[in-house]
Amino acid sequence: MDRLRDKVVIVTGAGSGIGRAAAELMGREGAGVLVADHDADAARAVAGGIGDGGGRAVPYTVDVTDEESVAAMVETAVGEYGRLDALCNHVGGTDPRKDLDLLRLDMAEFDRAVDLNVRSTLAGTRHALPHLIRAGGGSIVNTASVAGLLGDSLQISYGAVKAAVISVTRYVAVQYGPRGVRCNAVAPGAVMTPALRDNLPPEVIERLEGHNALPYLGTPQDIGNVMLFLASDESRYLTGQVIVVDGGMTCRSPAAADRGGPPSPAG
């Protein structure tokens, strides 16, 4: 229960889904958590839950597309807890109704996606770095996606901005590794969050599951556990990496037979 003892972390997008799971897991492991989200009620509820469980958490209302708001978020964490050890730049995504193939792409949605996914990550990292360095180094955990590693028939903006998040991760790792700061990304595959469940019909969810090597979809906790590991000193020799957490979706050859279990032993 002490994997993040004495550490202070900020998780953006912590009001729901994966970010919520990460914040709760980190709170349970002893961190002081700034639960940062656009949705003030959600942030309050998650922070309250962590507190009820005996952890330390403070809610914070942030808009990660507004650099002043991001700067104030970092200062609040340091003001509350006196230091900063990890920042999870988790907010991201695009609107699937506007993020289509290139010829049908809404360019305003592309610009919004850059702000929400990439600029937010740069801004959070810039404001956190001096505090992380002061604390003797620390960990930045960015949320990418397998979409940033592959091509797809839709959501070209999403793929492009998540690829940019991966690139930023490597540059920050190289530029600030000498000061003791680590920077890694998680690249989730399909994860059963409220957003996924509410936006996709059951047959599409079933199809997504069918692409995995494992016979199930991930939960927010599956990704949150990897974020916890990356925030902790257990990953102290790990930087500039993209950890793919996708149930084996991207390891499968397209030529692999449909899942049906391993062949029976001969005889």
Ligand SMILES: NC(=O)c1ccc[n+]([C@@H]2O[C@H](COP(=O)([O-])OP(=O)(O)OC[C@H]3O[C@@H](n4cnc5c(N)ncnc54)[C@H](O)[C@@H]3O)[C@@H](O)[C@H]2O)c1
């Ligand atoms: N769910 C998946 O299958 C999946 C897969 C790959 C990557 N991801 C990535 O995970 C991240 C979030 O996904 P999730 O499933 O946890 O989503 P979610 O919709 O459950 O939660 C997102 C949270 O971010 C908050 N938010 C939205 N805009 C904000 C803003 N401008 N400032 C501050 N907070 C804001 C929302 O209020 C919400 O609480 C994204 O970066 C997404 O691309 C998700």
